[in-house]
Amino acid sequence: EKGGYEHFMLKEIFEQPRSILDSMRGRMIAESDHLMMGGIREYENKFAKAKRIIIVACGTSWHAGLVAEYLIEDFARIPVEVEYASEFRYRNPIITEKDIVIAISQSGETADTLAALELAKSKGATIFGICNVVGSSIARATDAGAYTHAGPEIGVASTKAFTAQVTVLTLIAMIIGSKRGMLETTKLHQLMVELENIPAKVEIALQLNDQIVEIAEKFKDATNFLYLGRGYNFPVALEGALKLKEISYIHAEGYPAAEMKHGPIALIDEHMPVVVIATKDSSYEKIVSNVQEVKARKGKVIAVVTEGDTTIPSMADYVIEIPETSEPLMPLLSVIPLQLLSYHIAVMRGCNVDQPRNLAKSVTVE
Ligand code: F6R
DSSP states (O other): OOTTOSSHHHHHHHTHHHHHHHHHTTTEETTTTEEOOHHHHTTHHHHHHOSOEEEEEOHHHHHHHHHHHHHHHHHHOOOEEEEEHHHHHHSOOOOOTTOEEEEEESSSOOHHHHHHHHHHHHTTOEEEEEESSTTOHHHHHSSEEEEOOOOOOOSSSOSHHHHHHHHHHHHHHHHHHHHTTOSOHHHHHHHHHHHHHHHHHHHHHHTTHHHHHHHHHHHTTOSEEEEEEOGGGHHHHHHHHHHHHHHHOOEEEEEEGGGGGGTGGGGOSTTOEEEEEOOSSTTHHHHHHHHHHHHHTTOEEEEEEETTOOHHHHHOSEEEEEOOOOGGGTHHHHHHHHHHHHHHHHHHTTOOSSSOTTOOSSOOOO
């Protein structure tokens, strides 16, 4: 049932070229500029007219929500708020009939996310669900929604569900953006072509596996890790850190790279591995300076870079090269080496990666 893999988590990481494809199947064909999602079709106008979109989720799904904030604001110019479901539901939030509330949940059973959604519904908001498990409680509670079609995720640490969520949210952002006339046709087409190429590029990123085993070997005994990223890669830094802590029990923190100098920089010395997601994008020059700041304090830099980059590799201790893609799609590629890194470190530390201590696949209590 693990398809020859040692753990479900590794199997699910390697399934991503396929699961990402499944999450867009029938919804997008670049060649004919076909872009359509059954679940939101009736709501397209409502989405296009929304003054605000609120996303509620927990954990990894919340990280997918953060990527969606960048995507929707970028493509559709609608303000987005991303909320931890547990905080949102208890702080007497301002919700009106004009709001669209999107819940993201792999299991569709997370108690806080479901309750946040029900609260939003009671205040008259349009509620929308992005779930992986078909027929789950959140899927049933919503007015409309889209399934991620990632297939069953057994490993407690979410991997393929995350990339499927991000794929579906990318499609939604593209649909709303074009409906609102904020995404011009050529840019939209280009994004569609790039998104279609993502599964093949994920396949290439997965070939880094052996190289990542070697890096994992070097850092398996670390007690702390810092993950830094900017822009679209900031949520990926948070996700990389979460993956590492939940399965390897190493303390890890993800930060927007520029926030480092407001505190975490004090932690950096020769014992601190710093994973920097430094792909060639609009914040590249800034992240080069952040890497210099880490190196000046003797931190060990593991950099995820775009193929062919030479600047960051000349500064970093370890370099992981991933294929180029358009900036808004980068999380789908940059998260792959981070999933593998946490997996191998956890295995080397003898941890039960598929069932980490204290964690459950569905958190049905608050
Ligand atoms: C992380 C992880 C958790 C879940 C969170 C939300 O790998 O598994 O952080 O992402 O419990 O779960 P869902 O998406 O089922 O609502």
